[in-house]
Amino acid sequence: MKIAPIARLPIILLALTLCFSACNSTSTEMTFDSSKLRRATEQEVEKVIEAFILAEDDALIEIPAGFYELKTQLILEGRKNVRIVGAGMAETVLSFRNLRTGGEGVKLVGDNVTIQDLSIEDAPGDGVKSQHCDGITFRRVNVTWTNGDKSKNGTYAIYPVQCKNVVIDECIASHSKDAGIYVGQSENIIVKNSLAFGNVAGIEIENSDNAEVFGNTARDNSGGILVFNLPGLPKAEGRGTKIYDNDIVSNNHVNFAVPLGDNPNGNTVTMIPPGSGVILLAAKEVEVFGNRIHQNKTVGISIANYHITGFPTEAPNWSPYTSEIYIHGNDYKRTWKFPDLTKEFGQLISVYNAHGKGKTQDIIYDGFWDKELAADWRSNPMRICIQEEGQPNLRFSHFDLSRGADDITASKEYADFSCSLSVQTDVKALSNR
Numbered sequence: 001m002k003i004a005p006i007a008r009l010p011i012i013l014l015a016l017t018l019c020f021s022a023c024n025s026t027s028t029e030m031t032f033d034s035s036k037l038r039r040a041t042e043q044e045v046e047k048v049i050e051a052f053i054l055a056e057d058d059a060l061i062e063i064p065a066g067f068y069e070l071k072t073q074l075i076l077e078g079r080k081n082v083r084i085v086g087a088g089m090a091e092t093v094l095s096f097r098n099l100r101t102g103g104e105g106v107k108l109v110g111d112n113v114t115i116q117d118l119s120i121e122d123a124p125g126d127g128v129k130s131q132h133c134d135g136i137t138f139r140r141v142n143v144t145w146t147n148g149d150k151s152k153n154g155t156y157a158i159y160p161v162q163c164k165n166v167v168i169d170e171c172i173a174s175h176s177k178d179a180g181i182y183v184g185q186s187e188n189i190i191v192k193n194s195l196a197f198g199n200v201a202g203i204e205i206e207n208s209d210n211a212e213v214f215g216n217t218a219r220d221n222s223g224g225i226l227v228f229n230l231p232g233l234p235k236a237e238g239r240g241t242k243i244y245d246n247d248i249v250s251n252n253h254v255n256f257a258v259p260l261g262d263n264p265n266g267n268t269v270t271m272i273p274p275g276s277g278v279i280l281l282a283a284k285e286v287e288v289f290g291n292r293i294h295q296n297k298t299v300g301i302s303i304a305n306y307h308i309t310g311f312p313t314e315a316p317n318w319s320p321y322t323s324e325i326y327i328h329g330n331d332y333k334r335t336w337k338f339p340d341l342t343k344e345f346g347q348l349i350s351v352y353n354a355h356g357k358g359k360t361q362d363i364i365y366d367g368f369w370d371k372e373l374a375a376d377w378r379s380n381p382m383r384i385c386i387q388e389e390g391q392p393n394l395r396f397s398h399f400d401l402s403r404g405a406d407d408i409t410a411s412k413e414y415a416d417f418s419c420s421l422s423v424q425t426d427v428k429a430l431s432n433r
Contacts, residue, residue, distance in 0.1 A: 005139035025252045025274075027198040031142060032119060033170050040066040048094075052076055059083075063118060065091035073102040078112040086118025089142040089172065092140075097122040097146075100351040101425035104129040104159075107374050111135050120147055120157075125351070127157040133313045134164045137433055142172040143170055143180075146331075148305070150198075150256045156182045162234065167433045169193055173273055173305065177257050179204040180248050185235035190430050191216060200257045201226050202248075202267050208238040208353040212427050217247040222255040223272040224248040225295065229282040230268060231315030231316060239284040240425050243291065248277045250295040252337060271309055273298045273361070275339055275348030282306040283322045287423035299349050301324070303384060305368035309402075321370050323382040326421045327363065332394060334360045353397040362394040366401070367401060378416050385419040 026365075040048075045068050051061045057080045065087040074094070076082060086092030090384035096105040103125025108115065112135035119142040120127045127143030130136045144158035156171035160166045161184040171194040173180030183189050183277050189211035195389035196202035202218030204226040205211045225248055229237050257270045272279065276297030280286055282305060292301040306313050306320035318319035339360050340346030365384060367377065374381035388394055397410045398417075 025220065025250075026254050028221075029173065029174070029198060030053050030144065030146065031195075032090040032093075033371055034067055034095070034119065034121065037067040037091070037093060038065070040068045043069070044189070045070060048311040049074065049140040055079055055082055057081055060085065060254055061092070063092050063356060067093045067095060069095050069098060070105070071098050073104060076108045076110055076113065079113070080114045080156075080263075082110060084113075084115040084118075086116070088117050089119050089140055092118040092120060094118060095121045096124065099124055100361070108133060108136065116140050117144070118216070123154045125154050126152055126159045126168070128288055129156070129159040129161065129178075129339065131161050132159065132163065133166075133242055136163050136165070137167045138169070140165070142169045143176075144172070148173075149271045151177060151258050153177045153235055156180075156211050156243065158182070158183075161185055164188055164431060165201045166190070166338055167430050171195075174198040174204075176200065179226070182206065183208055184234055184236075186426060188382075190427050193217075196221060198253060200253075200272060203250065204228060205238070205275050206230060207233050207235045207239050210425050210427065211238075211241040212425055213241065213243045214245045216251070218251060219249045220253050221249070221251045222253050222257075222274045222278040223279050224251040225277070226272075226281070227286050228279075229270065229284065229306075229318065231312070231318045231320070236315070236317035237284060237319070238425060241283070241286045242423060242425050243278065243288045243415070246291045248291055248293045248296065250335070251275065251277060252295075252335075254298045255343065258346055268309060268311070271345050273340035273343040275299065275337070275351065276348070277301060279304060280322050280325060281308075282318075282320050283325065285324045286390075287326045289327070291330045292333075293330055293362075293415070294333040295303050296333040297335050297360055298328075298339040299364050300332050300401055301363045303327075303346070303347075303363070303365040304351070305366055308366050309349075310344075319370070321368065322384075323370075324423070325383070325423060326385045326387075326423055328385075330386040330388060332362045332388075335363070335397070340370070347375045347410070348399065352399065352408045352410055353395070354412040355395045355397065359395060361397050363388075364399065367399045380416055380419065383419070383421055384417050385421050386414055386417045
């Protein structure tokens with residue numbers, strides 16, 4: 001179901017769309033200035049490439065301070081207990097601006113692999129990708145792009161996929177055209193003490209089990225922190241994510257994502273309205289608590305079902321519904337900025353909410369529910385639980401989309417969602433890594 005295409009909006013709102021689209025924030029901020037670093041010699045670059053190729057189990061690959069211009073990928077394949085160590089994020093920079101073959105800058109496949117204390121710039125695809133790893137640690141890794149045209153940047157900065165036992169700690173990810181820190185189709189995950197800025201999505205947990213995301217800052221992205229379950233992937237669904245003690249601030253960046261192909265999953269991130277703090281999409285068993293959700297111009301937290309994308313909602317062993325969500329103990333501060341009207345989901349929130357056109361919302365629920373579980377939503381069949389302090393002063397909108405895009409209504413009532421539930425995660429084994 002496509003919600004309220006822009007052509008149906010009143011002329012005044014169309015004019016506002018054009019105005020505020022032009023006013024969306026953008027960012028070319030760089031965390032470190034690599035232009036002043038010593039340029040590594042050709043022999044030094046070759047030594048790094050050789051170290052990856054010849055690495056055995058238990059190897060230590062040390063990369064001294066300097067700016068390394070690489071024309072080939074760095075690939076570690078099928079090794080165990082390898083440590084890749086730079087001299088620091090501001091001192092060791094691997095640049096893939098001149099990479100001619102391959103997509104990722106660094107690709108890691110192995111068990112108990114650690115990469116730390118370095119920066120990766122300008123990979124044509126993903127910055128650093130790990131796949132099929134049991135035990136992967138990213139610590140003090142900075143991944144970014146320095147291009148002027150951000151739509152030509154890579155897709156993911158830090159990208160573990162189909163992994164077990166993932167730790168991302170004190171990392172920085174910026175300017176990805178999809179997600180800065182993305183963990184997909186994985187299990188047992190910690191993302192902590194990290195910074196994601198200037199991306200379309202700051203931090204994303206997708207089709208993954210048993211994840212804790214805490215102590216991070218997600219700022220100046222289109223969307224701050226996302227928990228998605230997408231159809232048609234090798235791992236059908238993920239469950240059990242806790243998002244707590246994060247600063248999710250001013251995620252008002254223009255959405256510069258481009259479709260990755262005909263596959264609907266390649267287009268999902270393009271729907272994110274600038275000004276989104278947290279988005280839960282077809283998510284299962286998620287607890288969001290103790291976060292500072294400030295100055296996000298469209299919405300603090302979106303509880304959304306996959307129907308909102310307009311893509312097909314049928315896939316094996318997968319459900320399009322968001323369920324078992326517990327939101328509590330968060331701190332909200334709204335901004336004076338006008339909410340997003342450039343995306344259809346943003347139009348729904350900004351135009352049809354229960355508090356008045358153009359008003360930023362703290363929490364929204366799109367209202368879809370599985371009618372096989374209950375004939376009426378008032379029994380809360382999807383177990384959406386919201387218990388925020390000062391809740392009467394928050395802007396909460398529960399949408400009714402059952403009659404189609406021509407007859408959308410929204411309610412301020414939250415009494416039917418005043419419940420609590422227990423979301424279980426267990427990442428103790430990863431805490432000391």
